[in-house]
Amino acid sequence: MKKLYVIAGCNGAGKTTASYTILPEILDCKEFVNADEIARGISPFQPEKVGIEAGRMMLKRIKNLLEAGESFAFETTLSTRSYVTFIEKATKLSYQVTCLFFLLDSEELAISRVATRVKEGGHHIPEEVIRRRYKSGLKNFFNLFLPRVDNWLFVNNSGDSYEIIAEGSMNEITVNNVLQWKELKEKYYGN
Structure with missing residues (x-):
C-alpha cells in the first residue's frame, strides 16, 4: 500500500x-521531503535566503511523488x-495518510529551541513567525488535517523523552493524557 506521512509540528519541535x-528505521519510509533540507542544499551557509525557492521545489517534489505512486513523507508546521489539497489528492490516489504531530508545551519553548538551533549553526526564524x-x-x-488523515499520532516532545498524548484513526481515538488533550481541543478545535 502507498503511504504518505505528514511530519508536523511547530518550529523547534524536533x-x-x-x-x-522514525521514517527509515521504524516506518520503512526512505523518501523524506523537507524544505529546510532543500534550502541547505541550495545555499548551505544562508539557507534562509532561499526559503521560497526551496518551498517551491518541495511542492513540486511532493506532486511528482504522488503522481509516481511512491510512498514518502514530508515535513510541515501545518x-x-x-497541504490539504495534497492530502485530499493522496486519498483519492489510494494512499494511506498518517500525520505525526509533534507538540511543544509553549510558544516560548519553541522560541528557545530555535534559538539553540541557531547557536548550533541552524537557521533563524523570527519570533513572531x-x-x-x-x-x-x-x-x-x-x-x-485530523478529519482528512487515515491515522494520526499526537506527541508531546517538550521533555527529554516524548509522550504520546493521543492517537487515532478515522474510527477510533485513544487518549493517553486526557487533561492535555482536552485543553488543546478546547483551545484550538473549532476556532
Whole structure:
C-alpha cells in the first residue's frame, strides 16, 4: 500500500530529528521531503535566503511523488492550508495518510529551541513567525488535517523523552493524557 506521512509540528519541535530515525528505521519510509533540507542544499551557509525557492521545489517534489505512486513523507508546521489539497489528492490516489504531530508545551519553548538551533549553526526564524505558526499549526491540525488523515499520532516532545498524548484513526481515538488533550481541543478545535 502507498503511504504518505505528514511530519508536523511547530518550529523547534524536533520534527526533522525524529524523522531521521522514525521514517527509515521504524516506518520503512526512505523518501523524506523537507524544505529546510532543500534550502541547505541550495545555499548551505544562508539557507534562509532561499526559503521560497526551496518551498517551491518541495511542492513540486511532493506532486511528482504522488503522481509516481511512491510512498514518502514530508515535513510541515501545518500553519497554512496548502497541504490539504495534497492530502485530499493522496486519498483519492489510494494512499494511506498518517500525520505525526509533534507538540511543544509553549510558544516560548519553541522560541528557545530555535534559538539553540541557531547557536548550533541552524537557521533563524523570527519570533513572531514562530508564535503565529505555533497557534495556526494546532488550529489546522484539529480543524483541517485530523478529519482528512487515515491515522494520526499526537506527541508531546517538550521533555527529554516524548509522550504520546493521543492517537487515532478515522474510527477510533485513544487518549493517553486526557487533561492535555482536552485543553488543546478546547483551545484550538473549532476556532
